[in-house]
Amino acid sequence: MSAGLMILTSLSAGTTCWGDTGKIELRPKGYLLTDEAYVVPLADGRDTVEMLESQAAEIGALRRYVSSQDRIVDTVSxxxxxxxxxxxxxxxxWARSVEKLQRRNKKLRSPWSVG
Structure with missing residues (x-):
C-alpha cells in the first residue's frame, strides 16, 4: 500500500494534468489550428521526455526498493x-514437566509412600 502511494506521489509531482490530454502536435509559428490540439515547443517536448525518463528511473528504483522490502518481510515472517x-x-x-512433577507430588502425598 505504501509503495503504491509512493509511486503515485512521485508520478503526480511531475504530472500537470489528468485524463485525456489530446494530441500533441508541433506546428510552425502562425499556423491556424483546425483540430483540437496542444502546440508544444521543441524545448518543452524535450523537457517532457526528460521528465518521463527521470520518472521511469524513479519508478525502477521504487520497484527495486519494494522488492527488497518484500524479501525482508518474508525473512521476518x-x-x-x-x-x-x-x-x-x-x-x-513445560506442560509435560509440570504433569510429571504433579504425579510425583501426588505419590509423595500418598499415605503409602515410603520416606
Missing part, C-alpha cells in the same frame, strides 16, 4: 514462524 514453533515446543515440554 519466516523468523516469526520459527519462533512460534519453538515457543510451542517449549510450552509442550
Amino acid at each position: 519466516a523468523d516469526i514462524a520459527a519462533l512460534e514453533a519453538a515457543r510451542m515446543r517449549e510450552r509442550e515440554a
Whole structure:
C-alpha cells in the first residue's frame, strides 16, 4: 500500500494534468489550428521526455526498493514462524514437566509412600 502511494506521489509531482490530454502536435509559428490540439515547443517536448525518463528511473528504483522490502518481510515472517514453533515446543515440554512433577507430588502425598 505504501509503495503504491509512493509511486503515485512521485508520478503526480511531475504530472500537470489528468485524463485525456489530446494530441500533441508541433506546428510552425502562425499556423491556424483546425483540430483540437496542444502546440508544444521543441524545448518543452524535450523537457517532457526528460521528465518521463527521470520518472521511469524513479519508478525502477521504487520497484527495486519494494522488492527488497518484500524479501525482508518474508525473512521476518519466516523468523516469526520459527519462533512460534519453538515457543510451542517449549510450552509442550513445560506442560509435560509440570504433569510429571504433579504425579510425583501426588505419590509423595500418598499415605503409602515410603520416606
